[in-house]
Structure formats: C-alpha cells, structure tokens
Amino acid sequence: MSGTLYLCATPIGNLEDITLRVLRTLQEVDVIAAEDTRNTIKLLNHFEIKTPMTSYHEYNKVDKAAYLVEQLANGKNIALVTDAGTPAISDPGEELVKQAYAAGIPVTSLPGACACVTALTLSGLSTRRFAFEAFLPSDKKLRRKILDSLCTETRTVIIYEAPHHLRATLQELFAALGDRRLTICRELTKIHESAMQFTLSEAIYYYEQNAPKGEYVLVIEGRNMADLEQESRDAWAQLSVDEHMQHYLSEGMDRKDAMKQVAKDRGVPKREIYQQLLNKDT
Structure with a gap:
C-alpha cells in the first residue's frame, strides 16, 4: 500500500498557532519535506520532534516531487511543510500535490494558519468574496496585465508584499485602481502585529514618512458593483x-x-x- 501525503499548516509567527493534529503527524510520518530545513528545524526543536527532514523548495520542486512521490508509492508517509502557513498556497507544494494525485497517492490537508485568511478576517473589509493574488509577478507585462484586471475586480483583493517593495507597489496600485480603501496587515500573529486602515493615497503618504518593516499583506476593497x-x-x-x-x-x-x-x-x-x-x- 502507498503512503499518504500530509499537508501540514505551520505557524506564521506565533508558535502556539499549531494544531495538536499537526504535531502528532509531524512526529509519526517517516519524513518531513520542508521548504527551508533551517527554518523548520527551529519549529521541530521547539516541540522536540526528531523526524528526519528533506529539502523541497521552488528550485527543485519538479524533480524532488517525483522522488517524493516514488517514496510515497513505496509506502512512506510524508508531511509537507512550508516556511510558514499552509503548504501549496502560493508555494511549491502545489507541484507535489499535483504529482501525488497523478500517481494515485492519497493526499490530506491538516488546516491551520494561513496569512491571507488571517489578514482578510482582520481587515474590516468585505469577506464574502475575495481574490487572492499572492505576490504580484516581477515580469512587467504580466504585472501590468494583472493590475489592469484588478481595475474592475469587485471582490476584496489580497496581495502579499515584502518591505523593500511596498512603497513602489502602493504607487502602482494607486495608479491602476484609484484611491481605494485598504487594510495593511504587518507581522501577523507576531508581537508587533498591526492592521492599519487607509486609502491608497493615505498609505503612500504614511510610508513616505515611515520606513516599511516586516512582511505585509494588503487587503484592498473591490470595485463597487x-x-x-x-x-x-x-x-x-x-x-x-x-x-x-x-x-x-x-x-x-x-x-x-x-x-x-x-x-x-x-x-x-x-x-x-x-x-x-x-x-x-x-
């Protein structure tokens, strides 16, 4: 019989945001496939988990997925974890899940922390319908195409951004979308967590005066229907x-x-x- 692939959500900051089911699974599987073993070892050490790890990331995701699927087919149980949050959401785990299904391997997801959903619920904006864009692409043509499509998007839009790109991204969003309302979430679940409501023009002014620090999630109001x-x-x-x-x-x-x-x-x-x-x- 084949093994099972377990998609294990891990904390996005606060280590208490891990489920008992994930902890048990990480202890019981044969191997943990981790996006960055240097980050994951800190989590495992904190909870005294000794399960061996292997590296699975963006740059080896196709070939390594094939190897992991072979191990699963031979009866190994594997837990997949990302650096923080839920695997396969804006994450190389998507490829492993696809290959596992193609090979008939059982896959199950162990829910837990997810930055996009955490930010959405914290935003004070509409949560009924939303569009998750993750990080905007670096390719200029594709980036422009996505920004153009967001001009008429009526759902709440969620975007991830790094601190060193935040100012430029806010300027691009203002130029493309106009002066929309948004909530900017920073360092979710961590000690310096914040969720600040702005219009895009107000956010641009604020971050001209204040240097961006930490990881950001932008939750942007959709167009009025x-x-x-x-x-x-x-x-x-x-x-x-x-x-x-x-x-x-x-x-x-x-x-x-x-x-x-x-x-x-x-x-x-x-x-x-x-x-x-x-x-x-x-």
Whole structure:
C-alpha cells in the first residue's frame, strides 16, 4: 500500500498557532519535506520532534516531487511543510500535490494558519468574496496585465508584499485602481502585529514618512458593483440605439436577442428599445 501525503499548516509567527493534529503527524510520518530545513528545524526543536527532514523548495520542486512521490508509492508517509502557513498556497507544494494525485497517492490537508485568511478576517473589509493574488509577478507585462484586471475586480483583493517593495507597489496600485480603501496587515500573529486602515493615497503618504518593516499583506476593497454597472451604461450611451444594435447583430446575434441585450446594457426596459427602433423605421 502507498503512503499518504500530509499537508501540514505551520505557524506564521506565533508558535502556539499549531494544531495538536499537526504535531502528532509531524512526529509519526517517516519524513518531513520542508521548504527551508533551517527554518523548520527551529519549529521541530521547539516541540522536540526528531523526524528526519528533506529539502523541497521552488528550485527543485519538479524533480524532488517525483522522488517524493516514488517514496510515497513505496509506502512512506510524508508531511509537507512550508516556511510558514499552509503548504501549496502560493508555494511549491502545489507541484507535489499535483504529482501525488497523478500517481494515485492519497493526499490530506491538516488546516491551520494561513496569512491571507488571517489578514482578510482582520481587515474590516468585505469577506464574502475575495481574490487572492499572492505576490504580484516581477515580469512587467504580466504585472501590468494583472493590475489592469484588478481595475474592475469587485471582490476584496489580497496581495502579499515584502518591505523593500511596498512603497513602489502602493504607487502602482494607486495608479491602476484609484484611491481605494485598504487594510495593511504587518507581522501577523507576531508581537508587533498591526492592521492599519487607509486609502491608497493615505498609505503612500504614511510610508513616505515611515520606513516599511516586516512582511505585509494588503487587503484592498473591490470595485463597487453599482459604480461599475453605471460606467458600463454610460459607455454604451455614447452609441445610438441603432449603433448599439448593429454591434450585436454584426456578432451574429438575432434581432430579438440583440434588442434584449441592448436594453440590459443601457438599463432600460426592452419595450423602450423596441419603440425607439420602431420610431426610427417609421
């Protein structure tokens, strides 16, 4: 029988934020695959866990995942841990999970600390719908594409950022999104934890006066749905009803469906569009 891959959430700061189930699993598995064994050994020593470790990180994730899956297939039980938080969330563990499923290996996740969810619940912003972007990509074209997509995002947006990039990222977000509300969370669960509410312009000014320190999670308010719909209606209103109809007819839509869509775009009853077209034809 094959072994099981255990995804073990570890503390993001406060060592008390580890579950009894994770501690038991880390003691019982055959090996712990750790993103950085130098960090994980501190956790294991604190809880007097002697299980052997192996390194699994971004730069060996494909080949090492294949090796670990082979060990799992041979009956070994393996715990996967990241430097802090939940494995496979913005983390190389995603690759190991994918390969394990492809090989028919059982996978289970042991829940616990997760920085994005901790920050979201602490933010005071809407928690019903959210979009997690992790760290914005360093590639300029891809970064621009993501920022453009966030302009119309109505969900609360969560972004990770390092202190030495924070000021520049806030400037980029302000240029792309306008003066949105956000909560900036710093050093979550640690002794100097803070959650500060700003607008983006206020945050830019604050960090011009105060040097960023620690790891940051930005929780940004989504676009107001009503404002977005009004912008769309205003844009369509620049066209005549006839031009608006021709837009959909040229895409192959029949006249009845086009009339219905035009009415929806403009936020008016369908009979109003019908009457305007009838008046034009007569």
